[in-house]
Amino acid sequence: MVSNDSDRPAVLARQRFVADKEAFSGLNLAQRFQRIHDTNLWGAAASTSGLGSELDATAVLRAELPVLLQKLGVASLLDAPCGDAGWINAADLSARIIGVDILPSLIEHLQARAAAGEIKGEYHLADITRDSLPRCDAILCRDCLVHLSFANIERAVANFRASGAKWLIATTFPGWQANADCEDGDWRALNFERAPFGWGPPVEFLNENCLEAGGGWRDKSLGVWRLAEIG
Template identity: 45%
Template sequence: MMNPVSDQRQGPIRDHLYTYADGKEFEGKTPEEVFTQIYQGNLWENSQSVSGHGSTPEQTAEILRLLPGMLRRLGVKTLIDVPCGDFNWMQHLDLSGIAYTGADIVGELIESHRLKYAREGVQFEHFNLLRDTLGAYDLVFCRDCLVHFSIGDIHRALDNIRTSGSRYLMTTTFTGQTENRDIPTGGWRPLNFQLPPFNFPEPVMLLNEKCTEWDGLFGDKSLGVWRVDA
């Protein structure tokens, strides 16, 4: 696991980042307003991807390498990617034999994706995970999403996923995180889904992303897989 930042520095630096990305400027706005504002203003300030630093080739190389094999082992034939963001890295994933649905709360993104990327087996939907009814998929792929939601909105999203009839959830989890803080939706903080208030069991599979952001401060960033229909 890549993590050159010492344990003594880790806590204070992470605390600083919570303050930096606390999302207070988004209070009182709907989730669609929040994420549309982030998209239109490129508020995550990345020149390669409006979806942020985590969607660059460097930060997704390990996922592109390992995820296809994981999907095969899970028997995934239908997948919804929510949020699909700007599709910057997912367009390079081997989706052979998988019906892919990219879903996002930002309508402008979906309109653009339908023109540029839609093809047989690849479709896009304007979708609000907190409001719209989710259909049944083999895998709900939910990377870098719930970390931006308030605790209340995370529970709403998870309830939607649980009642969808889907088989698996794959979502971002930070295995070294020791507490889960609340924020307004639109902010950011790391989450460990095996801790309260979520208390997920051990994941069926775990993919460490080898995240190098902030000099390896988030080397525990992973994609965990859990059964939804268990």
């Protein structure tokens, strides 16, 4: 594991946002993520949701998430945001899946695919920082909070808690030392055990065996916290 934050390799999502930063000036949250989607800013060949959502990047996750959800007693899972819902539909989950995302065109496409029986789950348009969310046992917020400002992370977590869910399953980097704020749509690593979050050790932990950028982000994991105890 890399010991110092400064030793970490560059991440494509961060590089490409910085290069296109001026185009995001004046855009609201939905417009920012619409631009990221429309330009495939995160640079993945098979998924506009980014490199971390491609099937080869989710092999460990798809194998171990069903076991984790069963251990937690999760019968219903809110995938927030769901992105293109690609990898999660390739996982053998027994839990009922509800996906929400901020992009209308994406949700319309997923609704049509679900209606045709091509994918599992139900899908709804929602901004996780402000809109009422369906009640589920757990919320999966993977590869999202790393793209949000501290202010919007706080809003999202409060909104997750208000939904009535028991568990939050979120991307965290336990080897990361110092959390920094960022512009919405940018990227940086976050360790939710450290300030300004201080959520404490996760109840459960799933390391994704991330190989992106030469393995310099191998600590990328899903941490599980009780929503009533964080934020």
